[in-house]
Amino acid sequence: MDKHVNLVKLSVGTESVDSLATWQSQYRRTLPEGLPRHVTRMWPKRESELLNGGSIYWVIKGLIQCRQRIMRLDEVIGSDGIRRCAIVLEPEIHRTNTAPKRPFQGWRYLKPEETPADLPEGREQEEPLPPELSQALADIGVL
Template sequence: MTLHILKLCVGCESVEDLADWQAERARLLPGHLPRHVTRMWPKQAEAVLDGGSLYWVIKGSVQVRQRILRLDPVEGEDGITRCALVLDP
């Protein structure tokens, strides 16, 4: 069963803002794919990877859908491992 994730896109005023922000950050990453780092690993990771998407809420409504390609472990500067949702551009 597919599981999707809903996230508030804090600081973005429009879909274009999100696209610009992701493109700028993705240029610095291997593979140049956008990602969103979360504190927690999804409890149902297999369901998320079975066709799941990240839905972005901008200005109070769901405005963007991005397919989740994979989940990568990322270690923060504080030494804590987090989850990077690697997204379809």
């Protein structure tokens, strides 16, 4: 398979994967295509790698908990005249194994080998482990 890269982004103000899904569902109703998107100031320099199978991994309450596949990048000109990038996402949210992530601003690239695996079928509704337990398990190489 060709090379791809992912993004990781804090989902600010989100309490859970379900609240992210609810917020996106409400927001999507206001958009012409009805597809979720995240608008950012910076245009990813590694666009071709993102569009070659990349996802955005959402950090909720200090843990990577889910991902969405990136469909495309659209140019958006804000009311201030500034060019921005809309990261257009597939609507389906895939829950992942949790992985601790310290706070950061904006988005970051996430190599495929550093991304948490999707939860196996049937485990998608499990609540994430507390951040301290996830960190302890990651420290000893279990997560």
